[in-house]
Amino acid sequence: MRTLLLSALVLSTSTAWAQSADSFQSCLANLRAPARAAGVSDAAFARHTQGLAPDMSVIEKLDNQPEFRTPIWDYMAGLVDEERVAQGRALLAQHRETLAKVEARFGVDPATVVAVWGVESNFGQSFGSYPLTQALGTLSCFGRRQAYFRGEFYATLRILQAGDIAPERLVGSWAGAFGHTQFMPSTFERLAVDFDGDGKRDLMDSTTDALASTANFLQKAGWKTDLPWGYEVKLPAGFSTAGEGRRTKRTMSEWAARGLRRVDGSPLPASGSAGLMALAGPTGPAFLVTRNFDAVYSYNAAESYGLAIAHLSDRLRGAGPFATPWPTDDPGLSRAERRELQGLLLMRGHDIGAIDGMLGDKSRAAIRAEQTRLGFEATGRAGQKLLKALRG
Known part of the structure; x- marks a missing residue:
């Protein structure tokens, strides 16, 4: 019976794959x-789609974006940790001359550019491994938002047709972002620049092009030189954040009149405007954010993402962590702590795959098992409480 069931499952899976391949x-x-109407020659289309097979795993990932599902304190703990701050400061020094030239041309400070680099690809260490033609071809034919992904698929084919990047090098995220600072193909076409002068716009193998292209993106998004992205502020007791947000800009004088001060006690600037952003509610860290934050936000359209880049840029300049703690009794884990947790799970006999600080399905299943054993709620979430319990 078991053999028959296994055979039926294999046959069903094979049939489904064949149907998907035919449909693709x-x-x-x-x-x-x-x-062709979008500027891709028939020869280029044939060359870069020959033998292309669908990758249905990208459809499963389409609705699982961590910016919208992960608690903000977990998201920030993993993206802005001491490891990334130290590496970012080293790279600021290493690329000082290039970053100075980038700032002179585009008006975006080095720390902000390097912060984008750190959040997007861990400074070039995590490009993604999905061939763009396969991932975007699949997303163009299956799932939701097919019209959007078809535009990116055509842009990918135009990039290959132009010869800026070799086909075997054009790999990235499941959704099509690629390179050191993870441009979408259509963004590459609009905003990538050849800053090293080799005749190609190359975000994969030219750090110089990638840093300059990022600054160009932010400048075109409205970045203003010498304007801070914002400030962490202290809210007066009983202050209501209802109706406030990043897009509801008020003058600094109005915020001051309502009792807001910077967390270090200093007054707000005398001029300018900002919106109030409190991603964890009025008891968590609160920020007045300017139009420069909006420019960063436009890179990925998630406020948690924008805050990670903004905060990392401050840390690269020498600032410390947020003054106001997140409103949780179980803070998130840094990447080093996540690796430690995975090691402890492995020692307890759990199959969690590689110890890489990435808490995937296997790690979460092991976490749930240990939470059950310890009498915790089996959420699959990794926090300081679980790490401390397993250390013991």
């Missing part, structure tokens, strides 16, 4: 004419 090839054939 039919979809690609239908995309040839729109691609």
Whole structure:
């Protein structure tokens, strides 16, 4: 019976894959004419889609974006930790001359550019491994937002057609972002620059092009030189954040009149405007954010993401952690602590795969098992309480 069930499962899976492959090839054939209208030659389309097979794993990831599902204190703990701050400061020094030239041309300070680099690809260490033609081709034919992904698929084919990046090097995230600072293909076409002068715009193998292209993105998004992204502020007792937000800009004088001060006790600037952002409510860290924060936000359209870059840029300049703690009794883990946790899970006999600080399905299953054993709620979330319990 077990053999029959296994055979039936294999047959069902094989049939589903074959149906997806057939549907994919039919979809690609239908995309040839729109691609031609979008500037992709028939020869380029044929060359870069020949033998292309769908990767259905990207469809599973489509609705699982961590910026919208992870508690803000976990998200920030993993993205802005001492390890990333130390590496970022070293790279600021290493690329000082290039970053100075980038700032002179685009008006964006080095710390902000390097912070984007750190958050997007861990300073070039995590590009992603999905071939863009396969990932974007799949997303163009299956799942939601097909019209959007088709535009990115055509842009990918135009990039390959132009010869800026070799086909075997054009890999990135499941959603199509690629390079040191993870541009989408259409963003690459609009904003990537050849800053090293070699005749190609290369975000994969030219750090210089990537840093300059990032600064160009932020400048075009409205970045203003010498304007801070914002300030951590202290809210007066009983202050209501209802109706406030990043987009609801008020003058600094109005915020001051309502009792807001910077967390170090200093007054707010006399001029300018900002919106109040409190991602964990009025008891957590609160920030007045300017139009420069909006420029960073436009990179990925998530306030948690924008705050990670903004905070990392401050840390790279020498600032410390936020003064106000997150409103939780179980703070998040840094990447070093996540690796330690994985090691402890491995010692207890759990199959968690590689110890890499990335808490995937296997790590979360092991976490749930240990939480159950310890009498914790089995959420699969890793926090300081679980780490301390396992250390003991």
